[in-house]
Amino acid sequence: MAERIIILGGGIAGISAKLRNRQGTLVDENPYLTMAPRIIDVISGQNPDYPLIPRPLDYTGSVKSIDFENKKLHLHNKDITYDKVIIALGHSQDYSFIKGSKHINGFSGYHDALELKNKIAHKKHIVIIGGGYLGVELAGAIGSNRVTILEAGTQILAGLPGKFSETASELLSSSGVSIELESPVVEVRKDMVITSGKNYESDLTVFAGGFTGNLPDTMQDITVKNSRMVVNSYLQSVDYPDVYAAGDTMVIENGGFIPMSAIIARSSGITAMENAMGFKSRFKPNNFANIIRVGKNYFGTVGNTFIHGIGARIIKEAAVALTVNQVKEL
Numbered sequence: 513m514a515e516r517i518i519i520l521g522g523g524i525a526g527i528s529a530k531l532r533n534r535q536g537t538l539v540d541e542n543p544y545l546t547m548a549p550r551i552i553d554v555i556s557g558q559n560p561d562y563p564l565i566p567r568p569l570d571y572t573g574s575v576k577s578i579d580f581e582n583k584k585l586h587l588h589n590k591d592i593t594y595d596k597v598i599i600a601l602g603h604s605q606d607y608s609f610i611k612g613s614k615h616i617n618g619f620s621g622y623h624d625a626l627e628l629k630n631k632i633a634h635k636k637h638i639v640i641i642g643g644g645y646l647g648v649e650l651a652g653a654i655g656s657n658r659v660t661i662l663e664a665g666t667q668i669l670a671g672l673p674g675k676f677s678e679t680a681s682e683l684l685s686s687s688g689v690s691i692e693l694e695s696p697v698v699e700v701r702k703d704m705v706i707t708s709g710k711n712y713e714s715d716l717t718v719f720a721g722g723f724t725g726n727l728p729d730t731m732q733d734i735t736v737k738n739s740r741m742v743v744n745s746y747l748q749s750v751d752y753p754d755v756y757a758a759g760d761t762m763v764i765e766n767g768g769f770i771p772m773s774a775i776i777a778r779s780s781g782i783t784a785m786e787n788a789m790g791f792k793s794r795f796k797p798n799n800f801a802n803i804i805r806v807g808k809n810y811f812g813t814v815g816n817t818f819i820h821g822i823g824a825r826i827i828k829e830a831a832v833a834l835t836v837n838q839v840k841e842l
């Protein structure tokens with residue numbers, strides 16, 4: 513009898529795994545896939561439903577815990593046994609380490625975007641914590657002199673070639689956004705953000721300082737780093753050989769930095785499924801394109817080439833279209 517392979521999470525990694533092996537069982541708590549780049553469009557005024565792509569599932573249910581010893585998933589509404597499981601539960605945020613974190617708004621998913629969209633219109637001083645791609649794209653979508661980005665490091669979009677930071681800084685400054693570098697946040701209050709050097713008025717503070725994985729607390733008896741499951745280069749759990757992970761949920765043991773991106777999610781979903789099927793595919797991360805949007809401007813790299821304007825926009829939109837097409841194939 514064929515082995516039962518369960519795919520937990522029907523985001524980009526999960527649907528890529530399912531398309532690699534249609535015998536896999538796809539489980540998600542949401543009847544729709546959230547197209548993350550389109551969350552930015554919600555902030556800039558698109559129809560709120562724009563990021564949501566309905567997709568078929570084998571089971572709808574929220575996973576609460578996994579009994580790894582007995583190979584059983586506990587969903588909120590039923591238990592499912594597996595021979596192999598691929599965990600692809602995406603990302604989350606953790607800013608509980610910041611003093612006054614109850615005054616911070618998260619920005620990691622669709623519901624956060626809706627909430628922010630409603631609040632932004634009425635606020636005078638909006639502080640975004642973190643100048644990575646999320647903070648930069650969010651600030652660009654608001655595009656107003658009410659916005660300040662507080663970045664702890666010496667440049668925004670750190671980790672990317674310097675041209676990214678230069679281009680984003682110019683575009684954001686011309687839309688009125690202030691960028692404060694070397695400004696690690698020490699405390700957030702209802703109406704203020706305190707950094708090591710200065711205080712900033714803020715009636716809306718948003719965290720864009722990075723993502724963690726999204727493993728429920730009850731699943732953290734396996735080896736995790738930042739709530740991401742630690743896997744080997746075959747995307748296999750370092751604790752349980754029948755457990756695999758893909759996309760934002762995984763981090764490779766002794767591997768270098770791997771960005772949380774759609775390209776990585778797609779390729780790792782395929783590799784995880786191949787290994788669950790019994791092939792021996794080593795995962796070779798290759799984030800070959802990286803496009804950032806600031807308001808209506810697009811720029812980034814394809815391979816080693818820096819591009820901007822319509823070419824960059826087409827590449828970003830083609831990546832979204834690819835996922836929409838994958839959903840249609842399910």
Ligand SMILES: Cc1cc2nc3c(=O)[nH]c(=O)nc-3n(C[C@H](O)[C@H](O)[C@H](O)COP(=O)(O)OP(=O)(O)OC[C@H]3O[C@@H](n4cnc5c(N)ncnc54)[C@H](O)[C@@H]3O)c2cc1C
Pocket residue numbers: 520521522523524525526539540541542544545546548549550551552573574575576600601602603619620621646726728758759760761772773774775777803828
């Ligand atoms: C605002 C924003 C913009 C982005 N823009 C880009 C971009 O332009 N280009 C790019 O490459 N990347 C971008 N990213 C990152 C990219 O979207 C992610 O890296 C990618 O979606 C990861 O895919 P995934 O399958 O790992 O997770 P996801 O696509 O997040 O899927 C996770 C799935 O797990 C399900 N799930 C979660 N918890 C449970 C549970 N307990 N039970 C059942 N199901 C559950 C969710 O419903 C979801 O369907 C962006 C991210 C954000 C937040």
